Amino acid sequence: MSNRLRGWHLMFASVITRLCVLIIIILLASWSIYLNYKVGYNNARLVELADGKLVATFYRMSDWFFSCFGDPVAAMQSNGGMTWSIRLFGVQITDPIAATSVFLNNGQLAFGFFIGALIPLSLALLFGRVFCSYICPASLLFFTIGRLRRLLGRFFYFPELPMNRFFAWGVLCGGVVLALVTTHGIWALILPYFAVGQTIFHAITFGVMHVAVFSILFFIVVDFALGYQFTCRHICPTGRLLGVIGAKPLVSIRRDASACIDDCHSCEQVCTFMVSPKKDETRDCSLCGECMSVCPASCLSVGTKKAIDVSSSGIVVNTDVASEV
């Protein structure tokens, strides 16, 4: 299988996994409604009498689906939450930002909560910023906007604002200070994926529009007006944090310098995270595989960095030329 095809597979997989995360969030929220009906009525006919045919159909379908997980209240206790803090089959997964925020405010961390933060951190150490292109449901939105920008870019002009990484660090510090002054819930307006989670949860469980919708709208406008995946690159503090933690991951994109074409810059041009595989950058790479899919020489692959160092040890001259260009 060629590396280009592998790149397409990775891109396909990243979209699928993010869609799955989105579906899981929606399922968890609708599970809550099902729980209310199960405890309150426990009978499709009664639900139909109370709230109509549509809700009764929903109840029947959820009864069929959720009864696979056993007793509804017990099952809800091991599954719940959103990308900010989620329990799946009893395993607690915590956002590193949530852990930081609570730790700075309270000075101590609940054990399970702390352990939950190690999962995304170790993921970042192993694979880099994979959270951004494989888990984050908001980045699916920004990914779509990036495609739209590229498509419409043939007819319209979309600006690309130059920005440095310290803006996101500023957002992180400002957010932590704000969380100390107000509540940790304020992150729902700063972190895109938490905003998406809260919006979906409130829309489904309570049937109301959450304030986070405005923050999502703001991110959408910013993404259209200021740059490719601008929110992911320059606003989202989690992305910045994971980008730095996973700056030199165990598994990352690697380049076979002997096969690389000197004058070709297609991988740099296509990367929406503005990473340059050509210069062997790994920071902020989220393994989305887009550069692999466009590389004409098929010289990019995913793997451990060391393996490529051994294979390309004799071609030092080539990389020097590439970095001068």
Added chain:
Amino acid sequence: MKLSRRNMIVGFIAGAVLPALIPLLAKIPGAGRLKRFLRPPGAKSEKEFKSLCIGCAQCANVCPNNCIEMQGFEDGADNFLLPMIIARSKACILCMACTQVCPTDALTPMPATKEGMRAVAMGKAVLSPDLCYSYHGRTCGACYRSCPLPGEAMTIGLFEKPTIHEDKCVGCGLCEQSCIHMPQAIRIIPAHEIESKELRHGKA
């Protein structure tokens, strides 16, 4: 883009200022500030609860009675996305499911037994005999029948006149929800209100 020191500092400050604009949303005129809401069972003191709760809504997700709501900006930025219970619209049934799922232990885990119920401190019920039907010769007793700790937190006398025992009342709000008088003759004073009052009067 060149990373000069000036650019770094300007970028950092601009980023730090951006979130500071969010509390302005709470200044938008709208519904007044709500004071009489309950925290879910097992909540620690208000200050500690606020420092621990991350607004993940898992308690609201698991609540089988759907009585836990998440607060919005109308209650001020310092209450944003914290769980609350409005006893009059839907009170807590003390099933303790929410205390089991809280990831940060903002809600102390409690067993769903009578002992667990007795340990809850969400508030204290206060009766206004002026409004109560039973105190006006019309026997009612709805509050007593809804009380999860009948005979302890609430006892009932002649013509079903309720008496609340403040030291035993856990403040679940079921009596307030069930009161058939409009407005309700029995109300829960939330624990955080009692707490702040005690602080003001120097009792605690």
